[in-house]
Amino acid sequence: MAATTHPAAAEAPVRGTAIRRTPLERLEYAIIISTLLLMVVLTVQPILNLVAMSLSDPSRVAGMSGLTIIPEGFSLDVWMLLLQHPLVQSGILNSILITGAGTLIGVMGTALMAWGLSRPHLPGRRLIFVLVLVTIVFEPGIIPDYFLMKRMGLLDTYWSVILYKAVNAWYLIILVRFFEEIPEELLEAAELDGANAFQIFFQVVLPLARPALATIALFYLVFHWNEFFRAMIYLNDQGKWPLQVVLRQFVVEGDKLAIVGANNAANNIGVAQINLKALKAGMIIMTILPILAIYPLILKFFTKGTMSGALKG
Amino acid sequence: MSHRFALGFRRWWPYYLMMAPGLIFFLVWHYFPIWEAKMAFEQVRIIPPNIWVGLKHFQTLFSSPVFYTVLANTLIISAMKIIFVFPIPILVALLLNEVRSGRLRKFVQSAIYLPHFLSWVVIAGIFIALLSPSDGAVNQITGFFGAKPTSYMTDGFATRWVLVISEIWRSAGWDSLLYLAAIIGIDQSLYEAAELDGANRWQKIWHVTIPGIVPTIATLFILNMGMFLSADLNQVINFLNDVNRGQIDILDTYVYRLGLRTGEYSLATAAGLFKAVLGMAMILAAHFVSKRLTGKGVW
Numbered sequence: 001m002a003a004t005t006h007p008a009a010a011e012a013p014v015r016g017t018a019i020r021r022t023p024l025e026r027l028e029y030a031i032i033i034s035t036l037l038l039m040v041v042l043t044v045q046p047i048l049n050l051v052a053m054s055l056s057d058p059s060r061v062a063g064m065s066g067l068t069i070i071p072e073g074f075s076l077d078v079w080m081l082l083l084q085h086p087l088v089q090s091g092i093l094n095s096i097l098i099t100g101a102g103t104l105i106g107v108m109g110t111a112l113m114a115w116g117l118s119r120p121h122l123p124g125r126r127l128i129f130v131l132v133l134v135t136i137v138f139e140p141g142i143i144p145d146y147f148l149m150k151r152m153g154l155l156d157t158y159w160s161v162i163l164y165k166a167v168n169a170w171y172l173i174i175l176v177r178f179f180e181e182i183p184e185e186l187l188e189a190a191e192l193d194g195a196n197a198f199q200i201f202f203q204v205v206l207p208l209a210r211p212a213l214a215t216i217a218l219f220y221l222v223f224h225w226n227e228f229f230r231a232m233i234y235l236n237d238q239g240k241w242p243l244q245v246v247l248r249q250f251v252v253e254g255d256k257l258a259i260v261g262a263n264n265a266a267n268n269i270g271v272a273q274i275n276l277k278a279l280k281a282g283m284i285i286m287t288i289l290p291i292l293a294i295y296p297l298i299l300k301f302f303t304k305g306t307m308s309g310a311l312k313g
Numbered sequence: 314m315s316h317r318f319a320l321g322f323r324r325w326w327p328y329y330l331m332m333a334p335g336l337i338f339f340l341v342w343h344y345f346p347i348w349e350a351k352m353a354f355e356q357v358r359i360i361p362p363n364i365w366v367g368l369k370h371f372q373t374l375f376s377s378p379v380f381y382t383v384l385a386n387t388l389i390i391s392a393m394k395i396i397f398v399f400p401i402p403i404l405v406a407l408l409l410n411e412v413r414s415g416r417l418r419k420f421v422q423s424a425i426y427l428p429h430f431l432s433w434v435v436i437a438g439i440f441i442a443l444l445s446p447s448d449g450a451v452n453q454i455t456g457f458f459g460a461k462p463t464s465y466m467t468d469g470f471a472t473r474w475v476l477v478i479s480e481i482w483r484s485a486g487w488d489s490l491l492y493l494a495a496i497i498g499i500d501q502s503l504y505e506a507a508e509l510d511g512a513n514r515w516q517k518i519w520h521v522t523i524p525g526i527v528p529t530i531a532t533l534f535i536l537n538m539g540m541f542l543s544a545d546l547n548q549v550i551n552f553l554n555d556v557n558r559g560q561i562d563i564l565d566t567y568v569y570r571l572g573l574r575t576g577e578y579s580l581a582t583a584a585g586l587f588k589a590v591l592g593m594a595m596i597l598a599a600h601f602v603s604k605r606l607t608g609k610g611v612w
Contacts, residue, residue, distance in 0.1 A: 028514060032411050039405070040424040043486065046439050047427075049450065066443060066450030113335025116328040123321055128336070133612055135343040138593045141585025142565075143572040144349035148342075151349075167338045173612060197327035226432035229547055233573055244434050251438040252551050277442070284438040291430050298430060299423055303490065 045069060047288070054078050054282035061275040078282040081274060088286070091243040094158070095225060098242055102162045102224035107217050109167045110175055111209070115201055117172070118179035136169050142233065149234055160234040161227065161242070168223070171216050178212040179205065215301040222298070225290060247287050251280050353583040370583040379567070380584070387563040390476055390544040395537060397477050401485040403530060406492035407518060425486025437551035440479050441466065469560025472552055476561065480548065491533065492526050499525035532607045539599025539611065542592045564588045 021029075048069040053061055057073030064072055082088050116122055117129065145164075154160040182205060190204045206213070228244035235241055241249075249255045256276060291298075353370055355363035374380050405425070412418040428436065443449050446462040456462060465471040503521045512520065546565035553566055562570075564584065572581030596611060604610040 025514065029411070029413075032408055033417070036408055036412065036421045039486070040421055043425050043428060043482070046443050046450065050439065050442065064448070066445070066448055066453055109335045109338055112331040116332035119328060122325060122328055128332075131339060131344075135339060136612065137596050138347070138589055140346045140350040140589050141568055141582065143568065143578055143582045143585055144346035144352065146573065147349045147352070147578075148345050163338070163342070165338070165342050167335045172335070198331075201331065222430055226430075226435075228432060228434050229550065233569075244432055247438065248434045248551065251441065252434060277448075280438065281442065284435055284442075287435055288431060295423075295427065295430070299426065302430075303426075 047285075050281040050284050053278050054285050056278065058274045058278055061278040064277075078274060078278045079286075082279065082282050082286060087238060087241070087246050088243070088283070090239050091241055091246040094240055095242040095244070098158060098161050098227075098231070099221060099224040101158070102166070103217055103220040105162065105166050106168065106171075106220040106224075107213060110172050110216055111206070111213060112201075113167060114172050114175035114179055115205060118176045118182075120180075132169050132172060146233060155234055156236050156240065158240065161224075161231045164230050164234075168220070171219050175209075175212060175216060178209060182208055211301070211304075214297075215304065218294070218298055218301050221294070222291065243287050247283050250283055350582055350586055350589075352579055353586045355579060357578050366579075370579045371587070373580060374583050374587065382559070383562050383564055383567040386561060387542060387544050390473060390549075390561065390563060391541045393473060393477050394480055394544070395534075395541075398480045398484070399534065399537060401481050402488035403492055403526070405485055405489035406496060406526075407522060409489060409493060410496050410522065411514070422486070426490070427486075428483045429487035431483070433545075433547045433551045436479055436483055436548075440475060440482075440552075444475065466552070466554065467556040469557035472557040472561050476544075476548060476552060479552070480545075492529055495526040495529040496522055528607045528609075532603050532609045535599045535603040535606070536611060539596040540592075541595055542588050 045067075049066055052069050052071045053064055055074060055076070055078075056064060056071040057075045058077050060072040117125060119125070149155050149160050149164075154163070186204060186208075187200060190200045195203065226244065228242070228248055231242050231245050232248065235245070260276075260279075352363070354365060354367060356366050356369075357363050409418055409421065412421070431439075444451050444465045446452055446464045451465075452460075452462045463471065465475050499522065503525075504517060507517050507521050542564065544563045544565070546563070546569070549561055549563050550566055550569070553561055565588070568581045568585045568588070571577045571584065600611040
């Protein structure tokens, strides 16, 4: 055997202190770290570039490079103009309203339903589970959904987007699994104290489930804030558009008039004088800001929620 | 029997009451549309009732050349994503696992997870800026090496790659989390044994880490295959324009345009049902194959 010439043979006895690394190992490590740092740059630079553009002196944005992350001069003109724009103002309010109501209704509906489903002896439990799973597997598509909204008279109302699939099947399953793990003794103790089913749920279960509820709430929050497709097809009235739809109209559809306004464009006043690129950049960053604001929370709860959901899958 | 029922009711009615809102949501928002989908077999009339026409719309659909273009695009884009997007998070997880400093790893993770939480509208906005022929970062870099400015959003074949790369940008970081979780679950003594045998970094990755995450890879691969027919509406609709339509129009965007833009409700519903039924078959197949091979299913 070649064991005698094997480098590990010499190192093996001092395993605990074998931190000394060969130049090759150091090079490998440097390459690994550089690759990861490159990924960080590729992820963050495009966003920082837009931040820089939105904060630059508007007259200097036209020649700005896509590679820089430093503003050319400094000015809040872009932000001021965006924030004064009626579509942006209503967009912010609509997004907050839809996200807030959607999250609240979603969390309550999901928690209440998950609690029932988590009781192993609930009659009809299997049937309800099957009903829920069918919805994951079979989706008849957007046209029947649209007609359902129309038939219920919800088109062009906030309810169409707030209530659309208000209880998410995946989040429901995550909560059911969490509730199933609440120790039976705790519930029995509460029952012996004379608590009824509602009191047990609201006074024992919900406080215990706070981390799980926070996770689900964040799931709904991100979902509703980022939702654009349903809002786009259900809401005709521009005044009801959430920020994502306003952004889409302006940046993706390239509808300059939507943001500049026909009157301003014709007379080249106000917003029309600002570089379009800068306005788009500001609009994108504005739509991301709330996500960035709660990002520390997302990192804390999403990571755990996703991992536990995935591992038990 | 009725006595037992009465007892059951007395015990369980509060639970049903609490479940009622959620159940109603499910029935209304998921089951009514299934009923509405019968439109695919009807002639929609302005004044009801609609007339039953059987499979007529499906015949129209299957004899339309656009349908086959759209189907082909869906399959091509899905295949490109499976081949080029799927492996990246595995590599990212392997790299992250090699980082010795916990702080550095956390820093990298916090940065690369972020795009997962941005909407496709935002991501499309970012990519349109990045790819701008006049001053986008990509054309500046390729221009530095002497290439002519390219308009990636107006060449459908190039836009397909934009779909792949923007998908990597969005999900490679976050999806690595699942693999990282699997790596953390690997028995540490296996690494110690490998070290005793004199294994270097690559040998440890190859002989311990990768075998340890193969079940996770298999599960996620099969589940991805189950989603083959949804090339992601939310993504594609934000990269789609009149010029690149020929190459990136997928089943979902076709249904949307047909139904909600041109008002061909029945035909669009038929196309949607075609996708729903085939998609269901694929997800169920994926679920049972995955359950059998790896013990984990879709749910």
